Amino acid sequence: MKPDNGKKHVVIVGGGFAGIACARELARHSHLHITLLDKNNYHQFQPLLYQVATSQLSPSDVAYSLRKLFAGRPNVEVKLGEAAAVDPAARTVTTASGEVYQGDYLVLAAGARANFFNIPGAEQHAFPMYSLDDAQRLRSRILQVFEEADRDPRLIGEGALNFVVVGAGATGVEVAGALAELIRDSMTEEYPKVPVGQAKIYLVDYGHTVLSPFSNKAHTYAEKVLQDAGVELRLKTGVKEVAPGHVLLSDGAVIKTRVTIWAGGLMACPLAGKSGLPQGRGGRIDVLPDLTAAGFPAVYVFGDLANIPNPSGGVLPQLGSVALQAGQWAAANILADLAGKPRAPFQYKDKGIMAMITRHAAVVEIGEKRHELHGPVAATMWLGVHAGLMTGVRNKIDAFVQWTWSYFSRDRGPQLLDRTDLPRIDWTEE
Numbered sequence: 001m002k003p004d005n006g007k008k009h010v011v012i013v014g015g016g017f018a019g020i021a022c023a024r025e026l027a028r029h030s031h032l033h034i035t036l037l038d039k040n041n042y043h044q045f046q047p048l049l050y051q052v053a054t055s056q057l058s059p060s061d062v063a064y065s066l067r068k069l070f071a072g073r074p075n076v077e078v079k080l081g082e083a084a085a086v087d088p089a090a091r092t093v094t095t096a097s098g099e100v101y102q103g104d105y106l107v108l109a110a111g112a113r114a115n116f117f118n119i120p121g122a123e124q125h126a127f128p129m130y131s132l133d134d135a136q137r138l139r140s141r142i143l144q145v146f147e148e149a150d151r152d153p154r155l156i157g158e159g160a161l162n163f164v165v166v167g168a169g170a171t172g173v174e175v176a177g178a179l180a181e182l183i184r185d186s187m188t189e190e191y192p193k194v195p196v197g198q199a200k201i202y203l204v205d206y207g208h209t210v211l212s213p214f215s216n217k218a219h220t221y222a223e224k225v226l227q228d229a230g231v232e233l234r235l236k237t238g239v240k241e242v243a244p245g246h247v248l249l250s251d252g253a254v255i256k257t258r259v260t261i262w263a264g265g266l267m268a269c270p271l272a273g274k275s276g277l278p279q280g281r282g283g284r285i286d287v288l289p290d291l292t293a294a295g296f297p298a299v300y301v302f303g304d305l306a307n308i309p310n311p312s313g314g315v316l317p318q319l320g321s322v323a324l325q326a327g328q329w330a331a332a333n334i335l336a337d338l339a340g341k342p343r344a345p346f347q348y349k350d351k352g353i354m355a356m357i358t359r360h361a362a363v364v365e366i367g368e369k370r371h372e373l374h375g376p377v378a379a380t381m382w383l384g385v386h387a388g389l390m391t392g393v394r395n396k397i398d399a400f401v402q403w404t405w406s407y408f409s410r411d412r413g414p415q416l417l418d419r420t421d422l423p424r425i426d427w428t429e430e
């Protein structure tokens, strides 16, 4: 499909940070027609998924209609469809239902998915945290085990209240801390007959510390905050197997559990392998510094789908801020190209790294020089930076105000087990 309005056509696959940032920049130019294709009709704000999984926020706080985002932009057409194949030479995308979109420019920004590193049982039995659906499934499972423990307290001996978080990077730390707070603040009140004090959260990682990209001071701080919140750290320890009813660790320990949360790593989404473009580390597509695929100057790939060269060595990390800035940069390169000007190599403005540990405790390292802050001030900065990210995809600040209000008010909704498609837990499975 191609517009018959004579305009140059840009086809964008993926309405995440990367795709939206690119579409928003291009939408300002009425001589362009943009088709934004996504398998969901909403954008999901991944940094806050752990708050949905732990009932701090509701799904509608972190997912926004793509159509609404571009409602005032007649030159942007949002299409619901899953890209199943890409032909970079013809600049076409074919969807699973057979539509073909052809662009003068093709933008691939379809993101990543969980990497289970072929660990037996992990893909089948662990709960990843990459999409809104993942977060809702996890939230339901957490509620389900509390309901089961309330129904039959003997199940606590079968691991009903054991939670294993695999991966002590930012996502694993955030979910472990938030889970500890959920149990302390909410479950104690809502499940008075359940001995909530017996709940255990294990945070498992091969590395010798949590939050490895941060400084030693930050490691010590984060570990103390987590331990004070009741999280048991199992560091220098890998996961060898995930089963329906237990996790086997590399030191031989077996933890009985029905909730294994996978925050162990990412790889490119399946579309990377269907594009014929060269894949590097993590299955991601290796791109040139100007964000195009080698040999295809009108095909752009960025965000979590790409390995973007870092001018100071290696590749840039998979972060929302990288995806957002790359989207804006790619749009500028497309416009330059159309104007007959040279494309420029992407320059990432590094604002730093950060992680929330519990509601009022975060670690933040600001800027390239990594000025470090911990505690409530860092937590406020985390909120500020994520407000920036959020307004990068949404048009108005109201979304952020709404979110901070829900967050600080501690006013979690009641724990509603609202999914009807949940498989029952089979306690005979080990």
Ligand SMILES: Cc1cc2nc3c(=O)[nH]c(=O)nc-3n(C[C@H](O)[C@H](O)[C@H](O)COP(=O)(O)OP(=O)(O)OC[C@H]3O[C@@H](n4cnc5c(N)ncnc54)[C@H](O)[C@@H]3O)c2cc1C
Residues within 6 Å of the ligand: 013, 014, 015, 016, 017, 018, 019, 037, 038, 039, 040, 042, 043, 044, 045, 046, 047, 048, 049, 050, 081, 082, 083, 084, 109, 110, 111, 112, 129, 130, 171, 269, 271, 302, 303, 304, 305, 318, 319, 320, 321, 322, 323
């Ligand atoms: C749990 C979690 C927490 C995070 N926290 C932070 C944080 O605090 N700060 C930070 O900077 N970064 C954070 N990140 C990283 C950040 O969210 C990602 O780097 C960013 O979302 C990447 O943007 P993207 O647009 O490349 O991909 P995504 O945001 O993943 O968007 C990809 C889009 O493509 C769509 N799609 C996928 N496949 C297809 C297909 N075949 N056809 C059509 N559409 C498709 C998806 O539906 C999705 O809308 C976090 C990530 C996770 C998972």
